[in-house]
Amino acid sequence: MFKLLLIEDDETLFKETKERLTQWSYDVYGVTDFGQVMKEFTALKPDLVIIDIQLPKFDGFHWCRMIRTHSNVPILFLSSRDHPTDMVMSMQLGADDFIQKPFHFDVLVAKIQAVLRRAYNYSTAPSLLKAWCGATVDYDKNLLQNEYGSVELTKNEMFILKQLIEQKNNIVSREKLIKSLWDDERFVSDNTLTVNVNRLRKKLDELGIGHFIETKVGQGYMAVEEESV
Incomplete structure (x- = not known):
């Protein structure tokens, strides 16, 4: 079972997404302290990270940079902003995909499946x-x-x-x-x-x-x- 770290500060969206992804047999974890994301990432060792861009204390771009200095784990960005520079920035920082809010849940699942397939099927x-x-x-x-x-x-x-x-x-x-x-x-x-x-x-x-x-x-x-x- 894949472990997903969902870095999302909207509690309602987090709970709904976790519930839906759990139905697809994913283990979904959240962040308890948005100032200590790297500490929680290191402890969890997730198979995939889903990051919202707008977060408390530091934005998702900051945490993507931090993660990429230590790991090549697949990263999928979420954003409610519709400016194309957000997508470009996320890819330049090493993200694997990007999805804009509000999103259809089936699209999110398809993107997660595609990213995981690319990441772990080389063997x-x-x-x-x-x-x-x-x-x-x-x-x-x-x-x-x-x-x-x-x-x-x-x-x-x-x-x-x-x-x-x-x-x-x-x-x-x-x-x-x-x-x-x-x-x-x-x-x-x-x-x-x-x-x-x-x-x-x-x-x-x-x-x-x-x-x-x-x-x-x-x-x-x-x-x-x-x-x-």
């Missing part, structure tokens, strides 16, 4: 290690290593890289990536994928291989073994 792959552009890609640990060092990817970043590597030298459309990453692409901004790919490239640049992910304008992205001419 079903026939091979967890892959060689690409002189680097070793560890799908299980979300880790890339080469002679220049190592970088750790978020679940979404590794999922994108895995899709591109498995179809290397072929263009993977933006639509296909979005549909693979998020069950219902109607609820995903096209910019969400761009943010994730840019963050992936930035990490690959640390190993000197960011340029091997090429953008094909109006089409999608392509992983190559050698730079195309």
Whole structure:
């Protein structure tokens, strides 16, 4: 049974969400002290974190930053604000998905299921290690290593890289990536994928291989073994 940490200060919404998710066999925990979120996160060791942006003392962005310094646990943001910069900011900080309030509960469940599936189903792959552009890609640990060092990817970043590597030298459309990453692409901004790919490239640049992910304008992205001419 998956443990979910729901960081939500609206007590009515928290209770309703917990009750509904419990019916789906999730263990849902809340926060008792919004000034000690990291302490409670560390003690619980949840499989997924759901964070509201507007919280007492510190906002959800702050806690996302803190969590990401210690863990790559999947993070899903909630927000009652409708400004697109909230979604962009959450993805830049390493969140795996974003849902706007008020939300249909079935959409929340679908997003939770998709995030958990991406995060914890890599072990079903026939091979967890892959060689690409002189680097070793560890799908299980979300880790890339080469002679220049190592970088750790978020679940979404590794999922994108895995899709591109498995179809290397072929263009993977933006639509296909979005549909693979998020069950219902109607609820995903096209910019969400761009943010994730840019963050992936930035990490690959640390190993000197960011340029091997090429953008094909109006089409999608392509992983190559050698730079195309």
